[in-house]
Amino acid sequence: MSSELDLMPAGFVRAIEEMALVDHHVHGVTSHDLSRRAFEELITESDRPVPSWMTPFDSQVGYAILRHCAPVLGLDPYCTPEEYLARRARLGAHEANRLLLGASGIGHFLIETGYRGEELLGPSGMAEVTGVPADEVVRLETVAEQVAADGCAAGAFADRFAEALWERTRTALGLKSIAAYRCGLDFDPAPPTREEVTEAAGRWLSEGGGRLSDPVLLRHLIWTGLERGLPLQFHVGFGDPDVDLRRSDPLLLRGLIELAEPTGVPLLLLHCYPYQRQAGLLAHAYPNVYFDVGLGVSYTGARSVALVAESLEVAPFAKLLFSSDGFGPAELHHLGALLWRRAMARVVGGFVAEGEWSVEQAMRVAWMVGAENARRVYDLGG
Template sequence: MIVDEGPLADVVRELRLVDHHVHGAATADLDAAAFEDGLTESPWPAAPGTSHLDSQVGFAVRRWCAPVLELPPHVDLPAYLARRHELGTAEVTRRFLTASGIGRFLVETGYLPDQVLGPAQMAAVVGGETAEVVRLETVAEEVAAARPDAGRFADAFATALAERARTAVGLKSVIAYRHGLDVDPARPTPLEVLRAAGRWLKAGGRLTDPVLLRHLLWAGVEHGLPLQFHVGYGDPDLTLHRCDPSLLTPFIRAVQVPVMLLHCYPYHRTAAYLAGAFPHVYLDVGLAMNYTGARSRAVLAETLEVAPFGKVLFSSDALGPPELHHLGAVLWRRAVTDVLGGWVADGDWSAADAVRVAEMIGSGNATRVYRL
C-alpha cells in the first residue's frame, strides 16, 4: 500500500531535507561503463549476460530518475544513457540535485575529491547550503605524504585536523574498512603512537594500523564534533561481520560526542538498539535505501521498530552519478509516507505525530545534532 494523500504526504513532499552524509556528484561525463560502476559497490564485472543495473538500485533509477530527464518510467538503459549524453553532465547534475529537494548537504570530502563536486560546487548547483564533514584517515594520509619523522606525526596530524575541523560540522572514520569496528577502545599511549607511526611511515601505503586508527578517533573526539562511522554494507574492501555496530559498544561507552552510525544494513536493527540504549548514538540507513530500492520501505520500517525517533537522520550517501542524490530523497519520501501513513491509517499513530516524526528525521534531528 502506498499512502499518497493527506497532510503527511503534503509535508513530506515539500520538506527541505538535510542530507547529513553525502559525497559530491561526479564531475566527468559518465559513459555506460562508468555509469554502471557508479551504481554498484562491487569492483568486479556483473554475471555473464547481465548488468550491475539488473538490481534494485538499477531498476529504481530507471523508474524514478527517468522522468527527471523527460523520459518515461522504466525506459531501457540505452535510451536513458543517450538522453544523459544529450543533456550533458552539468544539466543532468542540476536537474537531479534540484529535484531531490535536499536543502542542505553535509558533504564528506575525503573520497575521490578530484572526481566529484566539493561542498561549494554542490551549493552553487542548487543554490542551497552545504557544509563539510572531514574524513580522519584522509587527513592523516595527507600529513604522511609530507614525510614527517615518526616523532612529529602526532603533532602534525593534530595541527592539520584542527585547521580542517575549524570550519567542519562533523568528522568521519572509515575504520570499518581499514581494520574493522572490533578495535581496542582505549586511547593509545604516546609511545604506542610513536612506534606505530614509525612502522607506517616506513612501510608507506594507506593507513591500516589499528593503533593509529584509534589515535585518529581519539584526536577527533577532542574536537567535540559529531563523529560518523561507516557501518555494515559497503564494497568488498571490508569484512562485513567486522562492521557490526555492536562491536563499537566499548568505544561508545568511553566517549560523549555524538556517534553517528551510517548506512547500517544489514545491522540496522542493531544500530537502532544502540541509538535507544545510549544518549549520544544516532543512525541512518542512507546507502541501504538506494540499494534496496523497492524494498527500502521495509528497511525504514525495521529501523523504526526500536530506534527513538529523535535519533534517526536522513542520508543519501550518494557519490558520483547524481541520480543517487535524487533517488535517496525519492525513496526516503516514499518510505516515510507509506510507513508512517500506514500506522496512521491503522489508528496506531495520529496524523500530527506522523508529521512531526517525518520532519524530525528529514531535517530537524540533523539540524540539532550538527548545530546547523
C-alpha cells in the same frame, strides 16, 4: 503510494514530498559525462568488472533509476537503459545534475570529501549547482595520510596530526572514520598511549606511510577526533568488498561508545544495512549514538519501505537521521531522497491508518528524521 495513504488527510504525502531534507552524509556528484561502463560501475558497490552477461541496471537500484529518475530527465518511466543513458548524454552532466539534485528537494548537504574527492564536486560546487547550503565532513584517515605524505617523523606524528586536523576542520561541521574498512570495528576502544602511537607511526612511516590500517593509529585518530569535538561519523555495514562485513557490526563499537560518552560528542552510525536493528538498539541505549540507513535505501529500491520501517522500531525518533550517501551520479542523491520520502510516508501513514499514531505524530517524526535531528546534531540552526 500504498492504499492506506488514500485514507490520509490531503496534503500529508505532499508535505513529506516537499520537505527540505538535510542530507547529513553524502558525497559530491561527478561533473563530467559518463560512459555506460563508467555509469554502471558507479551504481554498484562491487569493485569487480561487470560481467558481459549482465548489467547493474538489472537490480533494485537500476530499476529505481529507470522508474524514478527517467521522468526527471524527460523520459517515460520504465524506459530501457539504452534510452536512459542516451538521454542523459544528450543533456550533459551539468544539466542532469541540475535536474536530479533540484528534484531531490534536499535543502542542505553535508559533503564527505575524503574519498576520490578530486573526481567530484566539493561543497562549493554542490552549493553552486543546487543553490542550497553545502558544508564539509572531513575524513580522519585522509588527514593522517596527508600528514605522512608531507613528511613526518614518528615521534612528531601525534602532534602533527592534531595540528593538521584542527586546521583542516576550521569550517567543517563533522568528522568521519572508516576504521571498519581499515581494521574492522573490533578494535581495542581505549585511547593508545603516546609511546604506542610513536611506535606504530614508526612502522607505518617506514613502510611508506600509504594506506593507514594500523589499529593503534586508527584508535589515535578517533580519540583525537573526539577531542576536536565535532560530530563523528562511522562507516557501518554495507559497502564495497574492501570492508569485512563480519567486522562492521555496530555492536562491536559498544566499548568505544561507552568510553566516549563523557565527551558528549555525537557518534553517528552510517548506512548500517544489514545491521539497522543493531544500530537502533545502540541508539536506544546510549545518548551519544545516532544512526541512518542511507545507501541501503537506494540499493534496496522497491524494498526500501521495509528497511525504513525497521529503522523506526526501537530507536528514539530523535536519534535517526536522513542520509542519501550519494556518490558520483546524481541519480543516487535523487533516489536516496525520493525513496526515503516514499518509504517514510508509507510506514508512518500505515501507523496512522491503523489507528496507532495521529497525523500530527506522523508528521513530527518525518520532520525530525528528515531534517530537524541533523540541524540539532550539527548545529545548523533554522
